[in-house]
Amino acid sequence: MVLRETPEAITVSDGSREAKVNRSTEVESIGLLDIWNDVWSHRWFLISNATIWVVAALLYVSTASDEYTAYASIVLTPSRITGSSQNSNAGNAVVQLDSIQAESQIQVLKSERSLRTVFDVYKDEFIPAEARSTTSFNFSGLLRSLISGKGSAPNSIDLEDRFFQRFADKASVRRVGASYVLELAYRAPSAVLAARIANSIVSQYLFNQIDLKAASIEKGGEFLQNRISDIQQQRVTAKESVQNGKIPPRVLPDADAQIISAATVPLKKSWPLSGLTVLFALAMSTAFGLTIIVVRNTLHPVIKSLRSMKRDMEFSCITAVKKNADAFMRPSHGSLLKRLSLLDHPGRASLSYANSLKTIRENILAGCSDMRPFLTCFLPLHPGSEHATLALATAYTLASSGKKVLLVDFDINSAALTLLVWPNAIAGFYDCESTAELEQLAGSCKVADGLYFVPARSPTKIFNPNYYVFSKEHLQMLRDVKDIDVVVVFLSPSSSAVEAHNVGLTFDNATVTAKSGLTPALLLRDTVVALKAPRSIPAAGVLFN
Template structure:
């Protein structure tokens, strides 16, 4: 869109109230219709592209009563006509309303200066309309005086010829969209300056729009980020765990990219990360966890054997890897370690030549004495799967009964016991096994486990009388 060039009109002898009256004359439908007809704008494509509103349609019906003052009324002394094919009355009315809506006139402050403006996508049309409107105002002024001279009997041939010349010059200027070619001293206004073609489009202001869009996008992004951060309930920092759960963060275990090298490809290798090179940060986290456990060991069991259960809400939160590496570190430190795990399937499939071990569920079902339960030896540690290979036995097994407690007690006699609990969202087996432990440690994966999951697991464990020692944050970014 191009903002219209402007035409300024300065009345010669007007008070402020008269200036407002003349401003309404310039805005009147009579004067605009003169410009509309004189410039032959009824067939202009620009004025048929905009659809009138419902209120404008109603106003158009009502204005039919006063059609004499419509866009086809004549100025004094003229009978305007439109050349070429005539559109229907409704189309002409729509075109005129669209034309009038783009036209504006205003006083400049409290002065006698009136500024005329017109908006159009045609770069040539604004100046023509503004100049034609100013000329139409002059035409109306001098035409009224000419008619008054004739009717009042004050006719003087020289005076009439001068006024007629001014009328003809103003009429030609209206039709051409220009200012009169000769002076019009008898008009009630003087032209300050002619409207000029605009130097460039004034709308849309692309630079301002781009700047506003950039600022708005930045603020929107910050707002969305703040909302997402406020609604994000995933564990991301160890400092947030005490505030959100009331449990201490015992250790932060660094993330190890298991795809970085072939030495970390198997489940067995993942259980021996503490003994491998290039995982110092991971080993430091496991060592911190072992220290926290030693500090929490009851005073009456100093030097004795301890039963520790490690569990997580979901299978992929790393409880099994933490249990195996903690057991390996304790074994390397000179302690005897037995691991009871519900997630040893990967280890068993990687040792097809080993004799099938007993399981806790099998021993309970067969009522085996604890000393007859066969443990699987793995790198100095004793492993005992919890779940049976027979699904039906797993469904009916009660892991809280005395036979399960006797198996745990027998393993305690051999050394420290680590219980790798099933996921808390899988079944109640984790809660049943946790009752045999001196304390339970919850494993949380950074960016995966939520505070609600930790709180739910803590509530379930405490409801069963289990001591929850704290939380270890796994897979932390280095």
């Protein structure tokens, strides 16, 4: 068997016979219902994936060190010395700042010189607190190091320098809009410590500005004692503010900046944010799960709906069977005959299943010819007991319509139909060597009026798993059966198109059964092509969804 594929059609040749299956060039429209059905079919994967992400988020929240952020704001009020010792009447003239100069003050505010001074004041408090927050496994530090790209410090760096780097990383400064207001934020394991350090950093900035002004005055020759005393007093005030972590009690006019908002003790932690972290985990799990579904469907497309079966598949009829629609056929609902009798007068539980059986039965009867027996088969493309149940129920509805039906289990390996219909069989098709033996076995396994059954094998006996059921002798045995109108054969699950090709050579009709979300689309397509290659037999498609 040779398959040739073109954009318009798939061609299968087998000796002198050739068959084509047209390929639709239309793009299949996908509706919201199709998307929802696809997502719903993967609901357990999405739920499991979300659970893993949420557990990881909760683990992160429970192990991450608490951090509090305190904010302090200053406004730049620049002035420059325009006077000198020769002109004592000259004073300070206000100089307007441009945006570049304002941005440069951000770097001054968080410069190493300023932060190092503040660190020296608080290192006896900061180092123990920081050491406690890193003794346990810390997801927060790991996450931030990955995002920022800052790994651990080299071993050659002094321990105190490592803590200073952490101290500096916790400080951030931003400019508020286009104004001259700078906002400093500082994170610390303690709320009180965060507020004190934030106030000390802005106070240190004021001290540096005053110190620079004092140096400028002395260099410029301005030695008026009262001016120098005022500058020195401002320096002392700023230095005290750095030491105690509180803003200066009075305005420092020579600082070129004023504190407009002191850092207060934060009332709640700023990190980790439990609710936001869980919501982020849920969002990431959903995005990750949907991405996996899309990639899987792209690399390994599967049958999702009747629409996807109809596209490119020239079935004579297609029907769907809902999941668990055959629940009334389970052994817990009574004897086999009692369960089958529910199909004669379908109730609410069996109505949809009976309607699907009617469609399959009509397709089989439409192909019945004068030649007896008429050979039809069920070819499942995926394992599952529902396929065997469907074959049994179809055979029963055919018998109820007045036909004499022989149901044969060709699934030698799993014998799924045998376990459902005749679990105590002592012999089966595997043991038959002639038509007479086959008829005798069928006569001893009568299921209902007009319905006879041939098991695959005895479930308790050793068998050859490589037993070939499609030999000419075996198939001739089915053709030679007398007083039978329809032979329904249940085949083993197919994983390739080879078995479908044998079906096309042997049987007069075929019913292909697939599972939504599990059966590969390529397997179904190749199966249909192989079925139609030898004799283009009528084929029906059944989808379990």
